[in-house]
Amino acid sequence: MNTAQSTSISAATCPGCEPRLLVEGTPRSGEDLTAYRRLGGYRPLVDADALLREVEASGLVGRGGAAFPLATKLRAVRDNGRSAAGSIVVANGEEGEPASVKDRWLLRNRPHLILDGLRLAAAVIEADRGYVYVSDPESAHSVEAALDELDPDAFGGITVDMLTVQPGYVAGEETAAVRAINGGPAKPTDKPPRPFETGVGDRPTLVSNVETLANLPYLQGHGAAAFRSQGTSLSPGTFLATITGAGRPAVLYELPHGMPFTELLALHGVPADQVRGALMGGYFAGLLNRTVLETTLDHESMRRLGSGLGCGAISVITDDCPVAVAASVLAYFDRENAGQCGSCFNGTAAMAAAAGALRDGAATTEDVERLRRWSVLLRGRGACATLDAATNVAASLLGQFPGEVAAHLDGACPDCTRGAFRADRPYEAEAVRLT
DSSP: OEEOOOEEOEEEEOTTOOOSSSOTTOOTTOOOHHHHHHTTOSOOOSOHHHHHHHHHHHTOBOSSSSOOBHHHHHHHHHHHHHTTTOEEEEEEOOOOOTTOOHHHHHHHHOHHHHHHHHHHHHHHHTEEEEEEEESOHHHHHHHHHHHHHSOTTTTTTOEEEEEEOOOOTTTTSHHHHHHHHTTSOSOOOOSSSOTTTSOGGGSOEEEEEHHHHHTHHHHHHHHHHHHTTSBOSSSBSEEEEEEEETTSOOEEEEEETTEEHHHHHHHHTOOGGGOOEEEETTTTTEEEOGGGGGOEESHHHHHHTTOOOTTSEEEEESSSOHHHHHHHHHHHHHHHSOSOOHHHHHHHHHHHHHHHHHHTTOOOHHHHHHHHHHHHHTTTOSSSSHHHHHHHHHHHHHHHOHHHHHHHHTTOOHHHHTTOEEOSSTTOEEOOSOO
16 A cells, blocks of 8 residues: 655756746745845835736736736725725635645745735735744744844734644635634635625734735735746746655645646656646546646636646656545545535535445445546535535546556456555645755
């Protein structure tokens, strides 16, 4: 029996891609205020409206998973805050996705970049209070040390606080962050209202992923045209990608959007002819078969395949059986659901049981048909995206790997007869200091 092991991760940039986030010169002990200012950090902001226009022109979308345009969120929170009692900004670094380490890496190694991005977002939305929301104790320690280095007026008069919660897959969902800051459990709430309407303290709140905010200092210093010099027209800029699987050490890369998947494999040292597929977007976007070898890493190309980049985590599947991988991911969703919505609580359990039975050679054709039906009927239910993620995994397994599913129904999977892949947190990677 194979079991997935968590691995430490190194950070690397892509040849020919000028890095914006994984810059050279970051001290191995983490970036302090002096080092960050040397790179041009904490520039005075003369015109917040001009920065908002640059964000809009840049096409920057969220890096937390949903890829929602940041300028739209900024404008909505600012406008709602003007008609309310002001607004709040939350830098969301609660990285509940086991296959992703980008947020923890940034928080541990470049805390001032995150705080600078929070400062700029706060100025744009006219916030008077900010929060850094994390679950990783080392990230919290790094940010607290960075805050201690700054003068009280560094944020233009706003107060910035830390909140550390227990880790969990749902804890990073935006309404879960708001609920936790408001003193409740880090679990999602029904929508509407969304945080941009009513959030922390019932005030309009911008909840933005820390990688997303980390792009704002670059935009302030270089502008939208420079930002668009990397990437594609519809997916501009660079993104952080956590690459795991294929029997290789995990690596965090900064990549340009639009990079061919095969070039990433070559960079990571994985022969393309050994690849059976990939688990995309962490666990959320589901599985792709070898058609992934023909695509490029951008939002529009991933959508055409019925998949997504999500948080930028990609697990390459070589020797592992896709049926067993899907079963482990669905079992994880069953354990991690918030236990608040009957459709999710019962639906994730049912899909996990069916996939587990399929992996173990105990499923029938009727079980597979039920799994197929649940993957359609359960989509869009529940307070958060956990159930959607589970349906994505189930539907993509059945649609992308019909041959492997049939082999399991016949009890003839050569990989699983040698010992099925089983993992509590498949393709988990552990963030460390810069290496």
